[in-house]
Amino acid sequence: MAYRTVIEAGRATVFLDGRISFRSYPDFRAATQLALEDLEVQAIHLDMAGVEFLDSSALGMILHFNQKAIAAAKALAITRPAPPIATILQVVNFGKLVTILP
Amino acid sequence: MPQPLNQPRFDARPGQTILVVDDDPVTRAIARKFLEKDGYRILEASDGEAGLAMFKDQAPDLVLTDFSMPGMSGADLTRAIQRYIREHYGGLAVYVPIVILTSLGQPEVLKQALEAGAVEFLMKPFTGPELRTRVHAIAQAAAAHAALLVRAAEEQDEIAVLKHLLEHLLEYGRASLPEGFLMETLATRRINGDVCVHHAGAPGIHFGLLCDPMGHGLLAGISGIPTIEVFNTLAGIGLPLPRILSGINLRLFHLMPRHRFSCALLFRLDRHTGSLSVLNAGMPDAMVFHRDGSLTRFASTSVPLGILEDLGPLSMELRQLEAGDCLFGCSDGLTDLVPEQDLLACLRAGDAAAFPGRLRALLDQRVQDRELADDVSWFLWPYRPDALGQAPPPGPTDLTDASVPCLSLRLRFYPSVQAYDELAPNLAAFLASQGAPGSATQALSVVLSEAIMNAVDHGLLGLDSALKTSFETFEAERSARLGADPQGAVELLAVVHRAADGSFSHVWIQVTDPGQGFDWRSQLADRGDPAALLHGRGLTLIRALARDLSFNDTGNIISFSIYSA
Numbered sequence: 001m002a003y004r005t006v007i008e009a010g011r012a013t014v015f016l017d018g019r020i021s022f023r024s025y026p027d028f029r030a031a032t033q034l035a036l037e038d039l040e041v042q043a044i045h046l047d048m049a050g051v052e053f054l055d056s057s058a059l060g061m062i063l064h065f066n067q068k069a070i071a072a073a074k075a076l077a078i079t080r081p082a083p084p085i086a087t088i089l090q091v092v093n094f095g096k097l098v099t100i101l102p
Numbered sequence: 103m104p105q106p107l108n109q110p111r112f113d114a115r116p117g118q119t120i121l122v123v124d125d126d127p128v129t130r131a132i133a134r135k136f137l138e139k140d141g142y143r144i145l146e147a148s149d150g151e152a153g154l155a156m157f158k159d160q161a162p163d164l165v166l167t168d169f170s171m172p173g174m175s176g177a178d179l180t181r182a183i184q185r186y187i188r189e190h191y192g193g194l195a196v197y198v199p200i201v202i203l204t205s206l207g208q209p210e211v212l213k214q215a216l217e218a219g220a221v222e223f224l225m226k227p228f229t230g231p232e233l234r235t236r237v238h239a240i241a242q243a244a245a246a247h248a249a250l251l252v253r254a255a256e257e258q259d260e261i262a263v264l265k266h267l268l269e270h271l272l273e274y275g276r277a278s279l280p281e282g283f284l285m286e287t288l289a290t291r292r293i294n295g296d297v298c299v300h301h302a303g304a305p306g307i308h309f310g311l312l313c314d315p316m317g318h319g320l321l322a323g324i325s326g327i328p329t330i331e332v333f334n335t336l337a338g339i340g341l342p343l344p345r346i347l348s349g350i351n352l353r354l355f356h357l358m359p360r361h362r363f364s365c366a367l368l369f370r371l372d373r374h375t376g377s378l379s380v381l382n383a384g385m386p387d388a389m390v391f392h393r394d395g396s397l398t399r400f401a402s403t404s405v406p407l408g409i410l411e412d413l414g415p416l417s418m419e420l421r422q423l424e425a426g427d428c429l430f431g432c433s434d435g436l437t438d439l440v441p442e443q444d445l446l447a448c449l450r451a452g453d454a455a456a457f458p459g460r461l462r463a464l465l466d467q468r469v470q471d472r473e474l475a476d477d478v479s480w481f482l483w484p485y486r487p488d489a490l491g492q493a494p495p496p497g498p499t500d501l502t503d504a505s506v507p508c509l510s511l512r513l514r515f516y517p518s519v520q521a522y523d524e525l526a527p528n529l530a531a532f533l534a535s536q537g538a539p540g541s542a543t544q545a546l547s548v549v550l551s552e553a554i555m556n557a558v559d560h561g562l563l564g565l566d567s568a569l570k571t572s573f574e575t576f577e578a579e580r581s582a583r584l585g586a587d588p589q590g591a592v593e594l595l596a597v598v599h600r601a602a603d604g605s606f607s608h609v610w611i612q613v614t615d616p617g618q619g620f621d622w623r624s625q626l627a628d629r630g631d632p633a634a635l636l637h638g639r640g641l642t643l644i645r646a647l648a649r650d651l652s653f654n655d656t657g658n659i660i661s662f663s664i665y666s667a
Contacts, residue, residue: 021523021551025577053527055551056640064573084544091646092639 002050003031011043013079017050022057032065036072044069045101049080054088066098077101120237121145121162123153123179124203125171129226133166136230137237150174154182158190162198164240166224169204169211176202180218197251199244201236203228257320264323268297271330278302280373285481286458288435288465295322296433296479299330301337306374309337309346312479314385314433315364322477325364328353329407333368340599342610342661343368343381344416345650347404351383354408363408367400367431376423376487381416381652383407386437391449393426415626418652420612420659423485428454432480439468439478454484509536509598514591517558518584522592526550529596536598537606539666545647546609546664552640553613553660557592561615561658570637590616605666610650612661619657 001024002017012035020028035044046062048054062078069076077099081089089100120142122133127148134144145160147153151174153167165183169176180200187196202215205226212223221243224236278300285298295317301309311333315325332353336346347368354364365384371377380388384406390398403417423429430449437445440461448460465478511529515522530547534540559565563583569576593614599607625641645651648662 019527022555022577022580023523053547053551055548055555056643057555059639060570060573060576084548087647088548088643092642 001027003027005031005034007035007038007041010040011045012038012041013045013047015047015050019053020051020058020061021053021055022061024058025061028058028061028065036065036068036074041074043075043077045077045079047079048085049082051082051085054085056092059088059092059094063097075099118164119143119145119160119162120164120166121147121153121156121160122166123147123150123171123176124166124168125149126168129168129203132228132230133233136234140234140237150176150179150182153179154186157183158186164237164244165198165200166203167200169202169206169215176204177214177218177220180215180220184219197244197248199240201240260320261323264320264327267327268323268330271327271334272297272299276300280308280483282454282486283481283483284454284458286461286479288478295319295326296435296477297326297330298479298481299333301334303337303340306372307340308371308373309333310367310369310371310431310481310483311337312367312385312431312433312481313364314366314435314477314479316362321362325354325358325362328357329364329366339607340597340610342650342652342663343370343379343418344652344661345663347381347383347407347416348413348650351407351413352411355411358408363406365402365406365434369429369431371423371429371483371485373485373487376425376427376485378421378423378429380419380421382419383413386432386434388429388431390421390423391428391430393424395450397446415622416652417623418654418661420614420654423487425485425487427485429483429485430480433478435478436480440464449482454482457482508600511594511596511598513594513596515594516591517562518587522554522558523551525594526554533598533606533609538609539606542606542609542664542666546611549644549648549662549664550611550613552644553611553662554592554594556640556660557613557615557617557658560620561617562588562590562592564617567637592616608663608665610661610663612659614659617658619654622653622657622660 001020004015006013006015014031014035016028016031032044035041066076078089078094079101081100086100089095094100120133120137122130122144124130125148130146130148134146138144145156145162147156149171150167153165154174156162157165167176167179174182180202183198183200187198199221200219201222201224202220203224203226204211204215207225215223222236222240224233228236280300280302283300287296287298295315297311297313297315299311299313303309311329313326313329315322315329329350332350333346336349341349347366350364350366354362367383367385367388368381369388370379378390380400381404382388382400382402383404384402387402388400390400392398398421400419403419404413407413428449432445440448444464448464449457451460461480513525515525526547529550530543533546534543538546559580560567563580565576565579565583569579595612595614597610599609601607622641625638626645644660644662648664650661650663652661653659
C-alpha cells in the first residue's frame with residue numbers, strides 16, 4: 001500500500017493506493033497518524049480512488065481508525081471508492097458506520 | 103385413443119356380438135329371439151368346429167356353447183378359444199366370457215368346463231327371460247373385468263415408456279461404471295422409483311447419485327427423470343456437489359407437485375487422489391468401511407429435495423480414502439428391512455464381490471414371499487486407486503458441449519515462512535491471463551483472501567474471533583503466533599473450468615486448514631445487519647461474492663466457486 005497525506009483548510013486527505021490488507025497496518029497507521037494528531041484538522045478523508053483491493057482486515061483497520069477519529073472529534077469519510085471497492089463496502093453495509101462519498 | 107382391431111370386449115353395449123354354438127336348433131332360436139331384443143347381433147354355429155371358425159372370423163364378444171355336441175365338445179371349444187385368444191391377441195386387454203349350456207348337472211362336467219376356461223353355466227332347459235337375465239349379469243361382470251384389463255394394459259404401457267426413458271438416461275453412466283462398482287435396485291412394484299446413477303467426469307473423477315423419491319412405482323419413477331437429467335448435466339460440467347444438489351432441488355421444486363419430494367445422496371470420488379466428497383439430503387447414513395475396520399458415516403445434512411426453493415448453506419463431507427476402503431450407500435427401503443447391525447455384519451462378512459449374494463439371502467430371509475413395502479437400492483464401491491477405470495464413452499451431445507475442467511492447481515503453504523497474502527491476488531492475476539473477466543478475478547481475489555486468512559488466523563494460529571473487538575490486540579496476537587513458527591500447512595485446490603467455446607466458465611476452490619474448525623452454521627445464520635457485527639465480515643464477503651459455498655462438518659474445509667458471470 002502506498003499513501004500520501006495532504007492537509008489543507010482543516011481537512012486532511014489521505015490518498016491510499018494499491019492493496020490494503022492486514023499487512024498494511026503499519027503504513028496505514030503512519031498515513032493517518034498525522035491527520036489524527038493535527039489539532040487544526042476537523043475532517044479526514046480516506047481517498048480510495050487508487051485502492052485496488054480491500055479485505056475484511058482492512059475494514060477492521062478503518063473501523064479502528066474511525067473510533068480514534070471520533071474520540072479526537074474528527075469526522076472520517078471514505079471518498080471516491082472504485083466500483084469493486086464500493087461493492088465490498090456495500091456488502092458489509094459499511095456506509096452505516098463511516099460516511100462514504102462518491 | 104384407437105383400439106386394436108377386432109378386440110372383443112363384452113360389456114353389454116347394444117350391437118355387440120354373441121356367438122351361440124349348439125347342435126340343437128331350438129336352443130339357438132331361443133337365444134336369437136330373446137337376445138336380439140336387447141340389441142345384440144347373434145351368430146349361430148351347429149358344432150364346435152364351426153363355432154371356432156366363426157369365432158376366429160367374427161371375433162364375438164360373448165360365447166354361449168353347448169357342452170355335449172358331436173365332435174368338438176363345449177369344453178374342447180372353450181380351450182381352443184382361450185388358446186386362440188392367447189396366441190392371437192397376446193398381451194392385449196382381451197376378455198371374452200364363455201358360458202356353457204348343459205343339461206348335465208354332474209360335478210365332473212362342471213369341473214371340466216371350469217378348468218377349460220368357462221365363466222358360467224346355464225342349465226337346460228332355460229327360458230328366454232332367464233337367458234336375458236343371465237347374459238345381463240355376465241355382461242356386468244365382464245365390463246368390470248375388461249376395465250381392469252384395460253387399466254392394467256395402460257399401466258403396462260406407461261411403465262414400458264418410463265423404463266425406456268430411464269434406461270436411456272442411465273445407459274451412459276452404466277457404460278462407464280468403474281471396476282468393482284456394485285449396485286442393485288429391487289422394485290416393490292413393476293418399476294423401481296429409486297435411482298442409482300453414475301457419471302464418469304474427467305479422467306479419474308466419478309460422480310454418483312442415489313435418489314429415493316417419495317413413494318414408489320410409476321409416480322416415484324417419474325420424479326427420477328428430472329433428477330437424472332440435472333445430475334448428468336451438472337456432473338458433466340464438473341460442478342461441485344452443493345451446486346449439483348441445489349440444481350436438482352430447484353428443478354424438482356419448480357417441476358413437481360408441492361407434496362412430492364426426493365431424498366438424495368451425492369458423491370464425488372477422485373480415483374487418483376482418493377479424495378471423496380459426500381452430500382446427503384435425507385438418505386440413510388452413507389458409510390465408508392475402512393480397511394482397518396473403522397467406520398466413517400456421512401449423515402444427512404440437508405432437507406430432502408423439492409421442498410424448499412433454496413437449500414441454504416450445504417455441509418459437504420470430505421474424506422481421504424485409502425486402498426481397500428469401501429464406500430456404501432443405500433435407500434431406506436433397505437435399512438427398514440435389515441437392522442443396521444445385520445447390514446454391517448453382512449458387509450464385513452467377506453469379499454465385497456460376494457456382498458450382493460449375501461445381502462440377497464438376508465433380504466429373502468426378511469421378505470420371504472411378501473411384496474417389498476418400499477423400493478430397495480444400494481451401491482458398494484471398493485476403492486482401488488491402482489485400477490484405472492475405462493475411458494468414458496462419448497457422452498450425449500449436451501454433455502460434450504458443456505464446460506469441462508481444464509486446469510487444476512494444488513498448493514500447500516506454510517504461513518510462518520511465506521507471504522501467503524500474495525497468493526490470492528497472484529492466482530487472480532493468473533486467471534485473468536487465462537481469460538477470466540475482471541469481475542471474476544476481483545471477486546476471487548477478495549473471497550480467496552478471506553478464506554486463506556480464516557484458514558491461517560483461526561485454523562492454524564487458533565486465534566479467537568472475540569479478540570477482534572480490539573483490532574490492535576488481534577494484530578499483535580497474530581504477529582506473535584506467526585513468529586512462534588506454528589506447525590502445519592494450509593492446502594488450496596483450484597480447478598478451472600472452461601465452456602465449450604473455450605472461454606472461462608468458473609473456478610472451484612477448496613481451502614483446507616489443519617485446525618479444529620469453527621461453528622460455520624451459526625456464523626452463516628441470519629445475524630442481522632453486517633455493519634453491527636464485531637467480526638464475521640470476511641464470511642459475509644465470501645457469502646456475497648462466491649457461489650456453491652460449502653463447509654465440511656467441522657468447518658476446517660471450505661469450498662466455493664467463482665463464475666464468469
